[in-house]
Amino acid sequence: MSGNAGGLATTRLALMQGQGLSIDGEDVRVLQALEVALADLPVVADPSVFAGMGGAGGGGGSIAAKVVGPTLGAVVAADAEALPRAGILxxxxxTADRIGEFDPTDPCSLEGCGNGNVIAFEDWRIGDAARLLWYAWPEEFVSLPAMPPGAPGRWRNDLAWRVFDAERMLGPDDLLPWEAFGVPLALVGCDAAWAPLFLDRASVVRSGGRARYGRMGGAADGLGIHWRLPALWQARFEQLAEQIAAAGDPVPDAATLAADYAHLPPFGLLPAHVVDLEAMSSDFFPVGFTLDAVPLPTEQLDAALAEAAxxxxxxxxxxxxxRLLVPVPQAVFEPRLLIxxxxxxxxxxxxAAFQLQRARAxxxxxxxxxxxxxxxxxxSG
Structure with a gap:
């Protein structure tokens, strides 16, 4: 995302190569890097938002019917307060209709007589395509918290965890509202002037292509097998890492960094400077937290994180x-290494007594x- 300092009109999104799978099994692929203007994205929202502007139709969500309407720039220009300041890309x-490549060297004409309706002879084709959409934050599904003054990072963390909590409570056959319209790419939050503040990928993107999870875990109605759990656990971990990386280089001090987090996953990676190993304390965690540290062979780090997920x-x-896990090489690992x-x-x-006795002897x-x-x-003389 670039150019956001100038507001919505100048913000551009860079979409890199990749592929994704929608909830109904359709795959989308981006074969080359693309750049689009944020203001040009069609908006998915309640039809009342587009009153008098004309909607373009689309799908429907499980909570409220949604339609694809005009572009984000047009909606904001008509009424800046019509949409929430957060949305999902x-x-x-x-599919798109297009005419095949015209061959100027082809000696055959489209119609032998040279007159009449020649549309039937045109090389019309149906091509697969994909388009970017702005799905307005579904306030009827998850309430939108107000952004704390001067704390966009904390707002970002709060929005991400509202998505996580809502997904965790879904039933096995339920969907998040935006999943009916396509593959989610990122969560975007904007300020009062519609200048983007952040783009959070991990909050809505889920890894796929793995076998279904077969262990018992927490579901909406208690213990059960929920196919969303592994990807959700991974997303919580990645969201923390992504937001810490977005804090800049060098990373702020522990107290400043902690101000951006109202929710923390059960495991994650932290910068080394936020923990004082001498005093075994950290300003990143609240005062009531107790810290301890143990060494861990680097080769076993993935297994330890999987158990804590x-x-x-x-x-x-x-x-x-x-508990802080300090990765060390296997060659120097010792359980009491940090003691x-x-x-x-x-x-x-x-x-000293033995040394004195030896000296006297x-x-x-x-x-x-x-x-x-x-x-x-x-x-002997």
């Missing part, structure tokens, strides 16, 4: 215990040797 699979998110309002041993003073006192031996030498010299 979608890539929708569509299904844990409940950290509750920042309560006291929690956080600084304190030598009991008794060891030093005992060692060695001194006495040397005295006997000296006497023997003197006697030998006296006897």
């Amino acid at each position: 979608l890539l929708q699979p569509v 299904s844990l409940a998110p950290l509750d920042l309002s309560l006291g929690e215990r956080v 600084r041993e304190i030598i009991d003073p008794e060891f030093a006192a005992t060692l 060695l001194g006495a031996r040397q005295g006997l040797r000296t006497r023997a030498a003197v006697l030998a010299r006296a006897i």
Whole structure:
């Protein structure tokens, strides 16, 4: 995303190569990098938003009927308050009619007589395509929190976790509202002037192509097997990493960084400077949190994270215990590697006594040797 300093009119989106799978099994592919203006994206919203502007039709959500209407720039120009300041970027699979390539060297005409209706002889083709959409935040499904003054990072974190919580409560056959329209690409939040503040990919993008999850886990109605769980756990981890990376380089101090997070996943990666290993404390976590650290072979890091993936998110309002895993090479791993041993003073006192005893014994031996030498010299003359 570039040019957002100038507001909606100058913001452009860069779409890189990739592929995705929609919820109904249609795949979409982007074969080359593209750049589009954010203001030119068609808006998916309630039909009342487009009153007098004309909607273009589309699909429907499970909560409220939605239609594809005019572009985001046109809607904002007509009424800047008509839409929420957050939305989901979608890539929708569509079909397009086009005429095949005309061959100027072909000696055959479209119609032998040279007159009449020649449309039947044109090389019309139906091609697969995809278009970008702006899906307005569905307030009838998930309420939109107000952005804290001067804290877009905290708003970003709150929006992402509202998506996570809503997805976690879905039934096995339920959908998120925007999934009926295409493949989600990112969550975008804008300020009062419709200048984009952030683009959060992990909050709505889910990894696919894996076998279904077969272990028992938390579902909307208790324990059950939910096919969304593994991708959701991975998304919570990636969202934290993505937002920390967006904080800039160098990363802000721990207290400044912590101000952007109202929710934290049960596991994640943190910059090394946010933890004081000497005092075993961190300003990134609330005062009521207890920290400890253990070494972990780098080769076992993925297995440790997989075991922690299904844990409940950290509750920042309560006291929690956080364990810091410090990756180290297998060659130097030792379970007590991070423990600084304190030598009991008794060891030093005992060692000093033994050293004194040894010194006295060695001194006495040397005295006997000296006497023997003197006697030998006296006897032999």
